[in-house]
Amino acid sequence: MVTRILLMAAALAATPVIAGEAGRTHIVGERQANAAPLPFSDGVMVGDTLYVAGHLGLDPATGQAAKDTEVEARLVMDSVKHTIEQAGLKMDDLVSVTVYCTDLGLYASFNAIYRTYFHDQYPARAFIGAATLLRGAHYEVLGVAVRPSKAKD
Amino acid sequence: MVTRILLMAAALAATPVIAGEAGRTHIVGERQANAAPLPFSDGVMVGDTLYVAGHLGLDPATGQAAKDTEVEARLVMDSVKHTIEQAGLKMDDLVSVTVYCTDLGLYASFNAIYRTYFHDQYPARAFIGAATLLRGAHYEVLGVAVRPSKAKD
Amino acid sequence: MVTRILLMAAALAATPVIAGEAGRTHIVGERQANAAPLPFSDGVMVGDTLYVAGHLGLDPATGQAAKDTEVEARLVMDSVKHTIEQAGLKMDDLVSVTVYCTDLGLYASFNAIYRTYFHDQYPARAFIGAATLLRGAHYEVLGVAVRPSKAKD
Numbered sequence: 414m415v416t417r418i419l420l421m422a423a424a425l426a427a428t429p430v431i432a433g434e435a436g437r438t439h440i441v442g443e444r445q446a447n448a449a450p451l452p453f454s455d456g457v458m459v460g461d462t463l464y465v466a467g468h469l470g471l472d473p474a475t476g477q478a479a480k481d482t483e484v485e486a487r488l489v490m491d492s493v494k495h496t497i498e499q500a501g502l503k504m505d506d507l508v509s510v511t512v513y514c515t516d517l518g519l520y521a522s523f524n525a526i527y528r529t530y531f532h533d534q535y536p537a538r539a540f541i542g543a544a545t546l547l548r549g550a551h552y553e554v555l556g557v558a559v560r561p562s563k564a565k566d
Numbered sequence: 567m568v569t570r571i572l573l574m575a576a577a578l579a580a581t582p583v584i585a586g587e588a589g590r591t592h593i594v595g596e597r598q599a600n601a602a603p604l605p606f607s608d609g610v611m612v613g614d615t616l617y618v619a620g621h622l623g624l625d626p627a628t629g630q631a632a633k634d635t636e637v638e639a640r641l642v643m644d645s646v647k648h649t650i651e652q653a654g655l656k657m658d659d660l661v662s663v664t665v666y667c668t669d670l671g672l673y674a675s676f677n678a679i680y681r682t683y684f685h686d687q688y689p690a691r692a693f694i695g696a697a698t699l700l701r702g703a704h705y706e707v708l709g710v711a712v713r714p715s716k717a718k719d
Numbered sequence: 720m721v722t723r724i725l726l727m728a729a730a731l732a733a734t735p736v737i738a739g740e741a742g743r744t745h746i747v748g749e750r751q752a753n754a755a756p757l758p759f760s761d762g763v764m765v766g767d768t769l770y771v772a773g774h775l776g777l778d779p780a781t782g783q784a785a786k787d788t789e790v791e792a793r794l795v796m797d798s799v800k801h802t803i804e805q806a807g808l809k810m811d812d813l814v815s816v817t818v819y820c821t822d823l824g825l826y827a828s829f830n831a832i833y834r835t836y837f838h839d840q841y842p843a844r845a846f847i848g849a850a851t852l853l854r855g856a857h858y859e860v861l862g863v864a865v866r867p868s869k870a871k872d
Contacts, residue, residue, distance in 0.1 A: 431840065435867030437814065439840045452834045453844035457814040459865045464815035467845025508590065508610040509617035511708070513847050517698050528605045534584065534592045538606035539620025539708045541666050542698030545823050545848030555817070555845045559612045561588030661743065661763040662770035664861070670851050681758045687737065687745045691759035692773025692861045694819050695851030712765045714741030 430499050436460070440499045456496040461560040463500045467513070467553045468492040469546070478550040482519055486526040489552045494530060502558045507536040510556040513543040519551060583652055589613070593652045609649040614713035616653045620666070620706045621645040622699070631703040635672055639679040642705045647683060655711045660689040663709040666696040672704060736805050742766070746805045762802040767866035769806045773819070773859045774798040775852070784856040788825055792832040795858045800836060808864045813842040816862040819849040825857060 431439045440456040456465045470489030472479040479485040494504050514523065520540065528535075536556065546553050584592045593609040609618045623642030625632045632638040647657055667676065673693065681688075689709065699706050737745045746762035762771045776795030778785045785791040800810050820829065826846065834841075842862065852859050 435812075437840070437865075437867075441840075452830050452837070452841045453816075454841050455843065457843045459814050464843045464863065466815075466843035467817070467847065506588075508612050509619075509710075510606075511620070511845075513845075515697070515848075517700055520700065524605050531605070534590070534594075534610075535605045535607050537608065537610045537617045537619035537708075539664075539666075539706060540700060541620065541706060542668075542696050542700075543848050544697040544821070544850040547823060547826065547846060547848075553845060553847060555843075557617065557815075559590075561590075659741075661765050662772075662863075663759075664773070668850070670853060673853065677758050684758070687743070687747075687763075688758045688760050690761065690763045690770045690772035690861075692817075692819075692859060693853060694773065694859060695821075695849050695853075697850040710770065712743075714743075 438500065440496050442496075456500055458500045463497065463502055463506075463558040463560075465493060465496055465507075465556045465558060467555040468496065469548055469550045469553055471548060471550075477548050478546075478552075482551050483522060483526065485551055486519075486523050489550075489554050490527065490530050493554050493556065497558055500558070502560060504530045505532055505534075506558040506561060507531075507556050508559050510536045510538045510554060512538065512540045513546060513553040514540065515543055515546055515551050517542050523552065591653065593649050595649075609653055611653045616650065616655055616659075616711040616713075618646060618649055618660075618709045618711060620708040621649065622701055622703045622706055624701060624703075630701050631699075631705075635704050636675060636679065638704055639672075639676050642703075642707050643680065643683050646707050646709065650711055653711070655713060657683045658685055658687075659711040659714060660684075660709050661712050663689045663691045663707060665691065665693045666699060666706040667693065668696055668699055668704050670695050676705065744806065746802050748802075762806055764806045769803065769808055769812075769864040769866075771799060771802055771813075771862045771864060773861040774802065775854055775856045775859055777854060777856075783854045784852075784858075788857050789828060789832065791857055792825075792829050795856075795860050796833065796836050799860050799862065803864055806864070808866060810836045811838055811840075812864040812867060813837075813862050814865050816842045816844045816860060818844065818846045819852060819859040820846065821849055821852055821857050823848050829858065 429441055431441055438458040439454040442455045453466055456463050468489050470479055470485035479488055582594055584594055591611040592607040595608045606619055609616050621642050623632055623638035632641055650657060735747055737747055744764040745760040748761045759772055762769050774795050776785055776791035785794055
């Protein structure tokens with residue numbers, strides 16, 4: 414487990430950040446750096462707002478969702494956090510989150526892990542029962558984060 | 567029915583509004599004022615934009631979704647409206663709404679109630695068939711509202 | 720097939736754009752121009768941000784989702800593109816997209832079509848397995864686009 418997370422952290426460190434046209438910055442993951450990249454950015458920053466793509470909690474060894482749902486919950490939140498940090502923001506800058514979950518019986522378990530990623534106040538959030546998710550995932554998490562300097566005006 | 571809505575209105579009146587760090591204002595409901603609050607804000611205002619969390623149409627007597635789906639539709643929209651008003655905005659300031667619904671056969675019934683919350687024009691909207699929702703809900707409604715002063719620039 | 724798309728394009732050209740109060744511009748489709756319009760705008764522009772409603776890939780001859788899923792994928796993306804262009808923006812201005820899909824087995828097929836609507840970089844995206852969608856749809860696509868002039872500050 415710890416090893417997997419460290420491996421993931423090492424892989425994440427290589428994520429390239431690409432400043433696109435028109436002032437948009439695209440955060441693109443390792444998969445996007447592959448020969449056959451998938452057609453999405455992990456996040457797009459425009460002005461002071463970061464749109465965070467739907468993230469999965471993938472086991473880097475298999476490319477599928479981690480089999481243990483607690484591990485998966487940590488991996489998906491770590492992955493969201495990584496994208497946010499690549500954009501120069503923090504988890505507490507998230508203002509809105511949507512969690513898609515294939516089993517609402519995991520609600521309390523997910524919440525216990527989710528809480529540890531924030532201080533004091535939480536983003537607005539929706540928690541939706543999805544029929545299915547890609548790669549065998551139990552969770553897909555997306556959100557919007559806003560740079561505090563904007564918030565201060 | 568009327569009694570339930572009045573009870574809800576009384577409970578809603580107590581919702582605290584917390585100005586967070588970095589200019590963000592968090593709207594936190596009664597549940598958040600409890601000993602074991604859930605990890606989300608009902609809404610987060612940043613700059614002129616209010617991110618409205620996924621709301622449910624809960625019967626205050628049971629904490630579960632109202633059994634009558636028309637009552638539930640009114641309760642969920644009342645709850646969204648309350649959060650928006652706590653932030654100093656109005657329903658017509660909603661620019662985007664997503665409705666998750668566990669039974670698309672309720673589409674016409676929901677629309678008839680939904681219409682009564684707006685004047686003239688409507689927000690952009692998605693209406694998605696969810697597999698399941700928390701607390702036995704048929705509806706979960708989230709959105710984004712923008713303060714008109716921002717819209718005027 | 721080609722005929723259908725041309726018919727759709729002809730129908731789309733008639734979509735009215737209504738500048739609402741408070742600086743909001745509502746993009747309302749043909750259905751909204753009917754005697755019994757549905758309660759949503761296809762898009763709402765506020766400041767430099769366009770909130771794009773959930774779009775379906777409807778066969779204009781039936782009002783239901785196209786039976787061929789590749790045709791449907793093109794129709795839904797054409798419809799999203801039309802709304803974006805009515806607001807004076809381009810597909811590359813999309814910063815965030817959510818795709819709801821009733822059959823995740825269509826992922827690769829959808830991606831192949833989706834790619835053709837963008838140049839170079841892609842929006843952040845979530846791809847969610849929905850239980851059901853309106854009008855027999857396999858896809859519902861929503862998003863947020865931002866005018867580049869805003870992005871340049």
